[in-house]
Amino acid sequence: MLKFSTHKDSLAHIEADITLVFIIDKNFKHKWIDKSFLESLAYKADMPLLHQEAKTLYLPIKQLDKDCVREAGAQAVRYLRSYPFKKAKIGFYTPESSKESKKQGIPNASAKTAIMAEFALGAMLGAYCYDTFKADKQSLSLCHIAISLETAESKQQDHAKQLAQALEAAIEEAKILAESVNIARDLVNTPPQIATPKYIAHTAIDHAQALQISCKILKKDALKKEKMGAYLAVAKASNKSPRLIHLSYAPKNAKQKVVLVGKGLTYDSGGLSLKPADYMVTMKADKSGACAVLGIMNAIAKLKLPIEVHGIMGMAENMIGGNAYKPDDVLISREGKSIEVRNTDAEGRLVLADCLSYAQDLKPDILIDFATLTGACVVGLGEYTSGIMGYNQALQEAFEQSALESGELVARLPFNRHIKKLIESKIADVSNVSTSRYGGAISAGMFLGEFIREEYKEKWLHIDIAGPAFVEKEWDINPYGASGAGVRAGVQFLRDLVSRG
Numbered sequence: 001m002l003k004f005s006t007h008k009d010s011l012a013h014i015e016a017d018i019t020l021v022f023i024i025d026k027n028f029k030h031k032w033i034d035k036s037f038l039e040s041l042a043y044k045a046d047m048p049l050l051h052q053e054a055k056t057l058y059l060p061i062k063q064l065d066k067d068c069v070r071e072a073g074a075q076a077v078r079y080l081r082s083y084p085f086k087k088a089k090i091g092f093y094t095p096e097s098s099k100e101s102k103k104q105g106i107p108n109a110s111a112k113t114a115i116m117a118e119f120a121l122g123a124m125l126g127a128y129c130y131d132t133f134k135a136d137k138q139s140l141s142l143c144h145i146a147i148s149l150e151t152a153e154s155k156q157q158d159h160a161k162q163l164a165q166a167l168e169a170a171i172e173e174a175k176i177l178a179e180s181v182n183i184a185r186d187l188v189n190t191p192p193q194i195a196t197p198k199y200i201a202h203t204a205i206d207h208a209q210a211l212q213i214s215c216k217i218l219k220k221d222a223l224k225k226e227k228m229g230a231y232l233a234v235a236k237a238s239n240k241s242p243r244l245i246h247l248s249y250a251p252k253n254a255k256q257k258v259v260l261v262g263k264g265l266t267y268d269s270g271g272l273s274l275k276p277a278d279y280m281v282t283m284k285a286d287k288s289g290a291c292a293v294l295g296i297m298n299a300i301a302k303l304k305l306p307i308e309v310h311g312i313m314g315m316a317e318n319m320i321g322g323n324a325y326k327p328d329d330v331l332i333s334r335e336g337k338s339i340e341v342r343n344t345d346a347e348g349r350l351v352l353a354d355c356l357s358y359a360q361d362l363k364p365d366i367l368i369d370f371a372t373l374t375g376a377c378v379v380g381l382g383e384y385t386s387g388i389m390g391y392n393q394a395l396q397e398a399f400e401q402s403a404l405e406s407g408e409l410v411a412r413l414p415f416n417r418h419i420k421k422l423i424e425s426k427i428a429d430v431s432n433v434s435t436s437r438y439g440g441a442i443s444a445g446m447f448l449g450e451f452i453r454e455e456y457k458e459k460w461l462h463i464d465i466a467g468p469a470f471v472e473k474e475w476d477i478n479p480y481g482a483s484g485a486g487v488r489a490g491v492q493f494l495r496d497l498v499s500r501g
């Protein structure tokens with residue numbers, strides 16, 4: 001992990017191999033900006049620019065806000081991956097006159113601290129690379145970023161001290177967040193022949209021990225006892241038996257109880273309704289919801305949030321074989337509702353139906369599931385945005401706000417009574433697929449809603465992370481592959497819940 005240090009000294013007095021400088025707009029003059037160099041390069045504001053002789057990396061950003069600075073942190077680290085620099089330094093100089101600052105939307109000192117910590121978060125998340133199976137690892141030479149706190153405001157001594165303390169605390173929290181996102185990324189990226197339900201259960205136990213939280217594992221027999229007929233059907237054809245993982249963090253000062261549920265398909269071949277070859281690739285990422293839950297549990301336990309949080313990870317593998325569940329099967333779920341299977345590739349909702357039933361027995365104040373549930377959500381919102389669904393508008397809005405604040409993109413997808421009719425079955429209580437090819441993300445969400453009891457309808461949120469969970473190219477602060485989608489949004493939502501009281 002990258003190391004960060006804060007310094008009261010001006011940038012010039014800090015020893016480093018390279019200086020990082022933001023350029024917010026072309027006309028901004030500052031001693032750290034070599035305008036003639038930028039002009040000689042016909043400077044374009046979308047890529048880092050290295051000034052070799054001056055040992056300066058310019059980071060053009062649209063504005064000095066959290067989203068831009070976080071992304072610039074990731075870009076800087078990615079750029080420096082091909083250079084031998086070990087230590088970088090950065091300052092956050094902005095135009096000094098407050099009139100000028102206001103005009104340009106330049107934040108005040110405490111907002112600036114938050115922005116600097118966001119830069120650190122971006123750098124840590126941008127430094128991630130899944131190279132376990134690569135012989136030629138492009139390891140990052142950069143290991144230390146020194147941040148100068150010298151700003152117009154910090155020239156007063158006590159202000160400088162306050163600023164340093166606030167920044168150091170914020171960077172510690174950013175480290176916890178980055179570590180949590182990277183736990184999810186690592187596990188999602190791990191290939192499916194290794195990351196089986198059993199392997200993930202062991203990983204969860206290891207984390208729980210380190211975090212001193214409890215972890216209960218339900219194997220096949222326990223799932224039978226729980227009457228999880230839908231979940232068990234999905235897992236049937238695989239020789240990797242299912243595991244329901246139940247993590248609990250219960251601090252003494254807890255004011256509320258939140259239960260998080262994650263879809264954990266360690267592989268989704270589609271089952272007998274087999275996926276076409278091109279669509280099957282990347283389906284190791286169908287465990288992203290469960291992995292996000294593990295990441296969130298890590299963060300809240302380390303941040304010591306005063307809320308009780310349970311994490312339920314429904315791990316299984318959706319395969320083919322003589323024992324596979326079939327289209328036309330009718331399953332009896334844990335809630336007692338019967339389900340007509342019309343497509344075995346709509347398996348996540350079956351696993352979640354039973355996990356959500358188990359979760360409601362824990363009597364949550366808030367219940368949230370994270371799942372790579374539908375391709376339709378990716379078609380609708382694009383691959384960078386998660387869908388938020390549920391029955392409670394205010395709760396959806398709260399999650400949307402927290403997610404956006406955290407830097408994750410989300411959008412609400414509204415349920416409606418017409419779509420609900422599309423999942424009716426002639427022979428069972430509900431069908432696992434819609435009769436229409438349109439609105440698939442919503443019909444899947446409404447299917448889950450069928451398993452939420454009346455008293456929990458207003459307490460439940462469904463987050464479809466199928467788009468951003470795994471993208472086969474670099475984007476924002478994310479590398480190729482798993483992004484850890486859901487972790488930052490989930491943690492921010494829980495922190496906001498605590499601060500709202």
Ligand code: BES
Nearest residue numbers: 286343345346372373374375376433466
């Ligand atoms: N795991 C997939 C959804 C998915 C698709 C996630 C693409 C990430 C990227 C899910 O189990 C699935 O296959 N859903 C089907 C549902 C359909 C059969 C009603 C889908 O979206 O096509």
Ligand code: ZN
Nearest residue numbers: 268345346347
């Ligand atoms: Zn599927």
Ligand code: ZN
Nearest residue numbers: 265268286348
């Ligand atoms: Zn799936």
